[in-house]
Amino acid sequence: xxxxxxxxxxxxQPGRSLRLSCVxxxxxxxxxxxxxxxxxxxxxxxxxxxxxxxxxxxNFARSVKGRFTxxxxxxxxxxxxxxxxxxxxxxxxxxxxxVLAGGYAFDVWGQxxxxxxxx
Amino acid sequence: QSALTQxxxxxxxxxxxxxxxxxxxxxxVGSYNYVSWYQHHAGKAPNLLxxxxxxxxSGVPNRFSGSKSGNTASxxxxxLQAEDEADYYCSSYAGIYTWVFGGGTKLTxx
Numbered sequence: 474x475x476x477x478x479x480x481x482x483x484x485x486q487p488g489r490s491l492r493l494s495c496v497x498x499x500x501x502x503x504x505x506x507x508x509x510x511x512x513x514x515x516x517x518x519x520x521x522x523x524x525x526x527x528x529x530x531x532n533f534a535r536s537v538k539g540r541f542t543x544x545x546x547x548x549x550x551x552x553x554x555x556x557x558x559x560x561x562x563x564x565x566x567x568x569x570x571x572v573l574a575g576g577y578a579f580d581v582w583g584q585x586x587x588x589x590x591x592x
Numbered sequence: 593q594s595a596l597t598q599x600x601x602x603x604x605x606x607x608x609x610x611x612x613x614x615x616x617x618x619x620x621v622g623s624y625n626y627v628s629w630y631q632h633h634a635g636k637a638p639n640l641l642x643x644x645x646x647x648x649x650s651g652v653p654n655r656f657s658g659s660k661s662g663n664t665a666s667x668x669x670x671x672l673q674a675e676d677e678a679d680y681y682c683s684s685y686a687g688i689y690t691w692v693f694g695g696g697t698k699l700t701x702x
Contacts, residue, residue: 523691530689577626577691
């Protein structure tokens with residue numbers, strides 16, 4: 474079945490870096506836009522980053538712009554989120570999500586990976 | 593990129609209907625018919641309920657419906673059931689390849 478599985482979360486000190494991965498299966502990974510969405514403890518969902526199906530277009534939330542990058546490896550059916558200069562405000566569960574065909578909604582989500590930024 | 597405005601909580605009894613509003617601006621909800629709604633049970637992955645303001649993916653009960661007027665979108669849940677108790681989020685495309693979510697609404701089934 475269609476599935477997304479995130480990994481790479483953990484505990485990291487402020488100012489350090491971390492790379493998250495999201496492996497897709499059950500669908501043609503290279504034909505869908507992909508996103509990262511996060512949820513800080515006790516807070517709501519926050520859109521973080523988007524990458525087009527072909528990797529040609531991306532954008533980021535203002536809160537992470539200039540610190541995070543998003544990329545994909547079609548050969549590995551994998552989406553990445555490189556997070557640099559992490560701060561405590563980046564502590565959250567990070568979800569990857571697949572875009573609905575031809576649309577702007579997120580129809581498949583992973584279970585999330587937890588990032589904790591703490592000294 | 594300000595979050596869309598949702599009520600923090602709503603409640604209803606089994607069998608009743610509830611409506612959750614989602615207010616944005618001319619730059620997001622008001623400009624695009626790309627509002628979506630998600631149900632989120634704690635500890636689980638969010639679940640898409642409505643796309644493109646009114647479209648219901650296969651498998652989503654027709655008790656869930658969406659609408660939009662101006663800068664405000666709405667999700668209506670009719671025939672409330674106990675399992676509908678969850679957090680609900682709206683989201684909108686906001687132009688230049690950016691998206692925005694609402695702050696979330698906690699639905700309590702009394």
